Amino acid sequence: MYAVGVDIGGMSMKCGLVNEKGEVVDRVIVKTTLGDPYEKTIGELCDGIKELLKKNYLTPNDINGVGIGVPGAVNIKKGTVDSSANLKWYNVPLVELVTQGVGRQARITNDANAAVLGEARFGFKWKYPNVVMLTLGTGVGGGLIVDGRLYEGNEGKGAELGHITLVLDGRQCGCGRRGCAEQYASATALMRLTREAMEDHKESLMWQLCDNDINNVNGAIPFAAEKQGDPAAKQVVDEYIKYLGETILNFNNIFRPNAFILSGGVAKQGENLVNKLKDYCAKQNWGYENTPEPELLIAQLGYDSGIIGAASLYL
Amino acid sequence: MYAVGVDIGGMSMKCGLVNEKGEVVDRVIVKTTLGDPYEKTIGELCDGIKELLKKNYLTPNDINGVGIGVPGAVNIKKGTVDSSANLKWYNVPLVELVTQGVGRQARITNDANAAVLGEARFGFKWKYPNVVMLTLGTGVGGGLIVDGRLYEGNEGKGAELGHITLVLDGRQCGCGRRGCAEQYASATALMRLTREAMEDHKESLMWQLCDNDINNVNGAIPFAAEKQGDPAAKQVVDEYIKYLGETILNFNNIFRPNAFILSGGVAKQGENLVNKLKDYCAKQNWGYENTPEPELLIAQLGYDSGIIGAASLYL
Numbered sequence: 024m025y026a027v028g029v030d031i032g033g034m035s036m037k038c039g040l041v042n043e044k045g046e047v048v049d050r051v052i053v054k055t056t057l058g059d060p061y062e063k064t065i066g067e068l069c070d071g072i073k074e075l076l077k078k079n080y081l082t083p084n085d086i087n088g089v090g091i092g093v094p095g096a097v098n099i100k101k102g103t104v105d106s107s108a109n110l111k112w113y114n115v116p117l118v119e120l121v122t123q124g125v126g127r128q129a130r131i132t133n134d135a136n137a138a139v140l141g142e143a144r145f146g147f148k149w150k151y152p153n154v155v156m157l158t159l160g161t162g163v164g165g166g167l168i169v170d171g172r173l174y175e176g177n178e179g180k181g182a183e184l185g186h187i188t189l190v191l192d193g194r195q196c197g198c199g200r201r202g203c204a205e206q207y208a209s210a211t212a213l214m215r216l217t218r219e220a221m222e223d224h225k226e227s228l229m230w231q232l233c234d235n236d237i238n239n240v241n242g243a244i245p246f247a248a249e250k251q252g253d254p255a256a257k258q259v260v261d262e263y264i265k266y267l268g269e270t271i272l273n274f275n276n277i278f279r280p281n282a283f284i285l286s287g288g289v290a291k292q293g294e295n296l297v298n299k300l301k302d303y304c305a306k307q308n309w310g311y312e313n314t315p316e317p318e319l320l321i322a323q324l325g326y327d328s329g330i331i332g333a334a335s336l337y338l
Numbered sequence: 339m340y341a342v343g344v345d346i347g348g349m350s351m352k353c354g355l356v357n358e359k360g361e362v363v364d365r366v367i368v369k370t371t372l373g374d375p376y377e378k379t380i381g382e383l384c385d386g387i388k389e390l391l392k393k394n395y396l397t398p399n400d401i402n403g404v405g406i407g408v409p410g411a412v413n414i415k416k417g418t419v420d421s422s423a424n425l426k427w428y429n430v431p432l433v434e435l436v437t438q439g440v441g442r443q444a445r446i447t448n449d450a451n452a453a454v455l456g457e458a459r460f461g462f463k464w465k466y467p468n469v470v471m472l473t474l475g476t477g478v479g480g481g482l483i484v485d486g487r488l489y490e491g492n493e494g495k496g497a498e499l500g501h502i503t504l505v506l507d508g509r510q511c512g513c514g515r516r517g518c519a520e521q522y523a524s525a526t527a528l529m530r531l532t533r534e535a536m537e538d539h540k541e542s543l544m545w546q547l548c549d550n551d552i553n554n555v556n557g558a559i560p561f562a563a564e565k566q567g568d569p570a571a572k573q574v575v576d577e578y579i580k581y582l583g584e585t586i587l588n589f590n591n592i593f594r595p596n597a598f599i600l601s602g603g604v605a606k607q608g609e610n611l612v613n614k615l616k617d618y619c620a621k622q623n624w625g626y627e628n629t630p631e632p633e634l635l636i637a638q639l640g641y642d643s644g645i646i647g648a649a650s651l652y653l
Binding site: 190198307 | 411484485489492495496497499506587592595596
């Protein structure tokens, strides 16, 4: 039994042939050209999917369906992409076009929702019935597994976990509100904190690690410098851990989940990040006394979580 | 078909005989005496339940069970009250004692979780599959209905919706964290804002409405004075609406629910409160463009929601 999973991004559309074990058996990557009309882009996606099937000696009827994860606001009932800033798509009938173009049924979900489904089901084998996943990249994405099922909310627009207030009247967010967690806990925010600290501390080791060019800053730099005892880097890391820790504590009080899964660029810090977060949250007593501590985990499936989760809609 | 629903509070334990339509057919109220050992209090509760059955010519076997809503942290699997600051109960085996004392099976849940179940099921007849309920009283309580089912989280400790950060490093909260929504959006917070405004504005109409005694302040005063055009009251109401509105927008982004239900003292403002919140949230575009607006509703069942929701565990 196979399904095709598609992870649509601003640069490329990754199509994977996924088996019932959640393994990506083969893949085709279709480049996206920003500015192309959506009909052209989706036509190329369908060609890519058909190529993927053909080179595996499969016909459309040999797969259960095509699951698609989309970066943006979807309507899962209508099968449309209502708006995707990354793709510049608005009111695009994606499901209809893919179903026609490939000759097999399709479904869509938000890309972060696809990722948490992939991780909870195939990364962690349904060990945790209630999961909050936070993707720490350009923004803060999120996904929810509630009582063993993907929670998508009205029209599939739920789980925008990066857009809850952490700082009332705080930094302007792209969503139109102010002070969203995304503005403080994303990789982008970590890089901003790092650059600010570097400007204030010309002596910081972080300059060396960037080859003295502030444009080379990435989210790994402050963690690397902090390990070597750099005080400015420690300040950056501590501040970031506080923002991310408070965000996690918020979701802990709301969901009391069995596990948090962290993914995205910042999650590459692995155990170092997890241990610092655990220390921070333990000092806050995880919000309450007498409450079960959730597991803090790093995502297992890497870049494939989106493909696998999207395919999972048909597995 | 009947069940008994119990709503335990710091002052009294309300026991209701509830039929399958969610109607409270009869009730007995048992007073609680703070400082009594829990065995005595629970013994009196069991006597009250047995009295309720007896005066309705029922035996324990004529009911499906006894559902109990408890103010505090429960463990629904073990059937224990882990901690309840209101009752001064810690690690109390409530389910075991009630099951033995009444001679019929019992279950527990958090009282705010019981209330949302009662409202969603019997107040609003399952019209809304995804519901966020906020109880605006001494604190901010909360409950979640997710895909048509009560969401309780790990051990039944989920949905502490008042304890998410609205203001990083803000006001100290009783839970140990800082800046929780409870500190800004509860009736207690509204009264604090009102008293502060009165101190600053000795000319405010709010003084008259309080008989010139600041100890008479309640949550209705600023709304009443604002209706009559009092500027200081308008400032209080606007500020409170902002806090509550931002809290609602946060949960909207997380859950994209079909409806919010507001209950507790502040919700008595009814349509006036709802309309102000809608205006505020509309200006923020409910967080995103192209997203469905949830309904903003006032709870229907009043003080009985807890009894009915608790009984609903067996209906």
